[in-house]
Amino acid sequence: MPHATNLNRLAHFAAVVDAGSFTRAAEYLGITKAVVSQQVAKLEQEVGTTLLMRTTRRLQPTEAGRLFHARCVSILKEAEEALAELAQSRTDPKGLLRITAPFDYGTSVIVPLITTFTAHYTDCKVELNLSDSTMDLIADNMDLAIRVGWLDDSSLQSRRIGSFSQFLVGPPQLAAKIAEVRMPSELPSLPFVANNALREPLEWTFTRGDQNVQTVRFHENIAINTTPAVMEAVRLGGGLSILPDFLAKADVENGRLLHVLPDWRLPSGGIYIVYPAARFRPPKVSAFVDMLTTALKG
Known part of the structure; x- marks a missing residue:
């Protein structure tokens, strides 16, 4: 074939052969x-070939036309099935969903959610990559990322779906020393477990009401690069640390951790879904995001 052929012409030709005339095909x-x-x-x-023999009484394909017609029928059927499959894929979640999330939020929130998701959408599989490092969604072929905290400027598309508070917590082993603390400025005298996954793990600003603001720089005796491990070190008596509420709240409520200076607030952070830039979202992505936002509202 000297150059590309308009595929609509294949449909026209096949219709003529099937109908036996130009009039009925039209x-x-x-x-x-x-x-x-x-x-x-x-x-x-x-194509440089005669495909139809035309007479005043009848129209029939040549030998080349019969062979070409068979191929046209196959091509058109395959195209029809591909379009139907594409239309179906726009409505039914299916395929592999690749997600990245931080260790702490991923373990406590996303892992339970993906078990529900795959049970509900049986044609979907989920691959969850837990990392406190920021992954390149495009290079690492991720469908979406869950990011917690404060987003950097980015060409990626993002959506804020929730927020979280931060608690200054300590172990019951330090209860006597914690009871003596009245102001944030007194905190650096206590041992501190630094979270090296954070950009600034040692300097924190506390507020109480509209007027009281104190910025404190802690002195770490332990530094760890994942939030769940930081929490475990605090539980074991390693020192104070600052943890997100979704991770620390249950331990504070059951007494495994102490909420230090609860009248003073730390900066709250956002929970974001971040996507690679794209015009359309596959149904698997939309379904998971809907399930996540519903769970957070609940």
Whole structure:
């Protein structure tokens, strides 16, 4: 074939052979007989072969036309199935969903959610990459990221779906020393477990009401690069640390951790979904995001 052929002409040609005439083919296609005749003539010109034998009484394919018709039927059927499959994929979640999330939020919130998601959407699989490092969504072929805290400027698309508070917590082993603390400025005298996954793990600003603001710089005796491990070190008596509420709240409520200076607030952070730039979202992504936002509202 000297150059690419308009695939619509294959449909016109196949309709003529199937109908046995240009007139009936035009009626089936909903266009004029002249258009059908013109398109078939252009197809024959493009392929350089006579495909139809025309007489005053009948129209039938040549030998080359019969072979070509069989191929056209196969091509058109495959195209129809591909379009139907694409249309279906726009509505039904299916396939592999690749997500990245921080260790702490991923373990406590996303892991339970993906078990529910895969049970509900049985045609979906989920691959969850837990990392406190910021992954390159495009290079690492991720469908979405859950990011917790404060977003950097980015060309990626993001959506804030929730927020969290931060608690200054300590172990019951330090209860006597913690009881003596009245102001944030007194905190640096206590041992501190630094979270090196954070950009600034040692300097924190505390507020109480509208007027009282104190910025404190802690002195770490332990530094760890994942939040769950920081929490475990605090539980074991390693020192104070600052943890997100979604991770520390249950331990504070059951007494495994002490909420230090609860009248003073630390900066709250956002929970974000971050996507690679794209015009359309696959159903698997939309379904997971809907489930996550519903769970957070609940």
